[in-house]
Amino acid sequence: MRERRDTLKNPEHDLRIFRLRAALAIVVVVLLSGLLVGRLFYLQVVQHEVYSTRSEKNRVRVEPLPPTRGLIYDRNGQMLAENRPTYNLTLVRERVDDLDATLELLVELLHLPDEDVAAFKVRSRQRQRPYQPALLMSDLTESQIARLAVNRHRLPGVEVQAQLLRYYPDAEIMSHALGYVGRINAEELKTLDPGNYAGTHFIGKTGVENFYEDQLHGRAGLRKVETNARGRVLRELGHTDPVPGQDLTLTLDMNMQKLAVSLLDGRRGAIVAIAPQSGEILAMASVPGFNSNQFVTGIDVASYRALQTDIDLPLFNRATRGSYPAGSTIKPFMAMSGLSEGVITPSEVIYDPGYYQLPNDDRRYRNWLRWGHGRVDLERALAVSNNTYFYSLAHELGIDRIHDNLEAFGFGTRVAADVAGQGDGLLPSREWKRSRYNQAWYPGETLSVGIGQGYLQVTPLQLASATAMLANRGHWVRPRLAKRIGDEPVPVELPDTPADIEVGNETYWDRVFSGMEKVMSGREGTARRTGAGLQYRMAGKSGTAQVFSLGQNQKYNASELRERLRDHALFMAFAPVEDPQIAVAVIVENAGGGSTHAASLARAMTDAWILDYNNGKPVEPEAPGTASVGDATTSAGAGE
Incomplete structure (x- = not known):
């Protein structure tokens, strides 16, 4: 009889255990709820400005507008260096999911010869500032532009941009005096003003183009645009015009x-x-x-x-x-x-x-x-x-x-x-x-x-x-x-x-x-x-x-x-x-x-x-105060 009584339930004991567990569960729920409410308060009240700005950046993007490079003339007004419209291929690495796959697709679409592929891939990996486009290729042909347009959905982060490209009408005659512009390299990127050269892909390398770079380049502008989740532009929200570079008139007579x-x-x-x-x-x-x-x-x-x-x-x-x-x-x-x-x-x-x-x-x-x-x-x-x-x-x-x-x-x-x-x-x-x-x-x-x-x-x-x-x-x-x-x-x-x-x-x-x-x-x-x-x-x-x-x-x-x-x-x-x-x-x-x-x-x-x-006329300053016989050589040296 004693053993049977020991196996019977004890309601009071069970109730105490239930109450203890319920109280513990309530405490845990209250603590977790407090943490959740605190986190929500922190995110939505304390950090409101930070996250609203980030959200805005996902929707609104500021794009640089490169200035138009100044033209170069000879003393008589003859054009020595001009800008011609062209289409360039650019890539923003941060917007590309798979860079290698994207590059392979671009090589296929552009029909690049084997000797140009290595240089093309090197340019895509050159150091750029975050979200700044890297110039992959200049002066695209119409057929290349068409193929890129058809496959645009497969190329996130890749854009075809209409820009002006430097052109020298008398290139060989003026090559040493004028110099030339070329793509900005990684070393030059370290020394250039990031704001003024944002969106600019070319810089004067030699000659006049190099010496007068500051005057010819101008000042960059910007535009604020609204984008969708894939980064495509929906509409323009604001615009600041770039300041074009100054034209340069040289003393050279063509x-x-x-x-x-x-x-x-x-x-x-x-x-x-x-x-x-x-x-x-x-x-x-x-x-x-x-x-x-x-x-x-x-x-x-x-x-x-x-x-x-x-x-x-x-x-x-x-x-x-x-x-x-x-x-x-x-x-x-x-x-x-x-x-x-x-x-x-x-x-x-x-x-x-x-x-x-x-x-x-x-x-x-x-x-x-x-x-x-x-x-x-x-x-x-x-x-x-x-x-x-x-x-x-x-x-x-x-x-x-x-x-x-x-x-x-x-x-x-x-x-x-x-x-x-x-x-x-x-x-x-x-x-x-x-x-x-x-x-x-x-x-x-x-x-x-x-x-x-x-x-x-x-x-x-x-x-x-x-x-x-x-x-x-x-x-x-x-x-x-x-x-x-x-x-x-x-x-x-x-x-x-x-x-x-x-x-x-x-x-x-x-x-x-x-x-x-x-x-x-x-x-x-x-x-x-x-x-x-x-x-x-x-x-x-x-x-x-x-x-x-x-x-x-x-x-x-x-x-x-x-x-x-x-x-x-x-x-x-x-x-x-x-x-x-x-x-x-x-x-x-x-x-x-x-x-x-x-x-x-x-x-x-x-x-x-x-x-x-010049018909014998003196070349006066514009702003004074401002701005054969015996052709033999011996051990002694030259004749004449």
């Missing part, structure tokens, strides 16, 4: 530029022409050039490799970066240095037996005319390009004074105000040689510099600038390419312009000019044949620059040398002498004597400007 290129006639070389009074660069040609339009849309690998490996170096700007021995074109500047330092006088005469010897030295530094010119004064030394006279002058001056005087003319410096990528040339000194070779400077090296050989190297732009300064009788005006930015003229007198050259006696300029005139029209002038029939007074100086050195008793014979080992031909000139309107520097690589192969090119340039294009 007629002169074309003439310079045609005169070189495919030969490697450069021609630079400057208006001395204003510093305006009228022509700056480097041959060979290249098609700069290829770089705008992205040059293919094969074409770029062909340009890089071309032995004629079409990508190299000879006009601004080419360094050449000055040859005898340095002699007028040496003459002015000797006169201003009091080392020589205009009437002083030396006797030239055909060579020069340093004191206590048996070596003979030969004149180009081996039997010599006999009695030579300053003007005759310039007219016949006598080496012996300038060996003597160089020795008397010494390398220190030569360096300082030539530097005052702009040699060894970057002379132009707004030319991107200028070379320095090389103006040697004792300190330079000690630093470069850890050696002392030798007297024989001074003689070589005195006739434009040895270590001395000049660029065609430097030589043209120095010639313009010579024509200005020592007055410095920095060469420049920009004539107007928008409607504002570029100042001629720039704050960083070097000091003018003071020579002590103004008649010294006249005596040097007289010697240079005799080069063109004198009975013994080295370029007298080129000067025949001149309708104005022209001062010039020819030069022949050695590519390699000869032994003391060796004689130069061009017919026995490979073409690329032959001398360079140089010529510098300005005209008219009494009121200079143009200064020209010409370099023709491996052409031989300057009076034979370069003087006629300089004469054609001065004829064109004075008689045809």
Whole structure:
């Protein structure tokens, strides 16, 4: 009986257990409900602004509006760089579900050749700012646009955008002077203003396009649009117009530029022409050039490799970066240095037996005319390009004074105000040689510099600038390419312009000019044949620059040398002498004597400007205060 009573239920005990469990459940429910209510309060009250903004961003999107790039004109209003409408393919990586699959589909739809596929995929993965479109391909064809439109539903994050693309009507003629624009790369992206360059895919890479990037680019705008869940635009909610870039008017004259290129006639070389009074660069040609339009849309690998490996170096700007021995074109500047330092006088005469010897030295530094010119004064030394006279002058001056005087003319410096990528040339000194070779400077090296050989190297732009300064009788005006930015003229007198050259006696300029005139029209002038029939007074100086050195008793014979080992031909000139309107520097690589192969090119340039294009009128500043005979080379160096 006792065991049966123990198995019967105890209602009071069960009720206590039920009440305990019910109370525990109520506590848990109340706690969870409190947490839920607290979370709801936090999200909807405390964080209301944050989540409402996020929600708005899912519906409203701000899109950048790139500005229209400024146009570039020559001095006469001829278009040099324009913008043409085109269609570009862009991709926003954050809106793409499967990037690899999307790229494969794009390659298939666009029918890309195998050699372009790798570059196409690299561009898609280049670092971009979040939600900024990456430019995959430019200048789409109509058939490509049609295929992309039909498959648009399969390509989230991919857009075809109508934009303006840079185009150069005379690409090869202006390639080095203008430069070109190209796609913004990852390194450039780090330094650019993210707001101003949002939506912009191109930036100036070289030349004028690079130097005046800030002015040509403009300011970006934006528009606020409403989108659906797939990111498609439904309507525009707001709009801020971009500010277009400023148009740029250059000092270049397209007629002169074309003439310079045609005169070189495919030969490697450069021609630079400057208006001395204003510093305006009228022509700056480097041959060979290249098609700069290829770089705008992205040059293919094969074409770029062909340009890089071309032995004629079409990508190299000879006009601004080419360094050449000055040859005898340095002699007028040496003459002015000797006169201003009091080392020589205009009437002083030396006797030239055909060579020069340093004191206590048996070596003979030969004149180009081996039997010599006999009695030579300053003007005759310039007219016949006598080496012996300038060996003597160089020795008397010494390398220190030569360096300082030539530097005052702009040699060894970057002379132009707004030319991107200028070379320095090389103006040697004792300190330079000690630093470069850890050696002392030798007297024989001074003689070589005195006739434009040895270590001395000049660029065609430097030589043209120095010639313009010579024509200005020592007055410095920095060469420049920009004539107007928008409607504002570029100042001629720039704050960083070097000091003018003071020579002590103004008649010294006249005596040097007289010697240079005799080069063109004198009975013994080295370029007298080129000067025949001149309708104005022209001062010039020819030069022949050695590519390699000869032994003391060796004689130069061009017919026995490979073409690329032959001398360079140089010529510098300005005209008219009494009121200079143009200064020209010409370099023709491996052409031989300057009076034979370069003087006629300089004469054609001065004829064109004075008689045809400018009709003898001076190129005045728009806003003053603002903004062949004897072509032989010996062991001594160049003739002429």
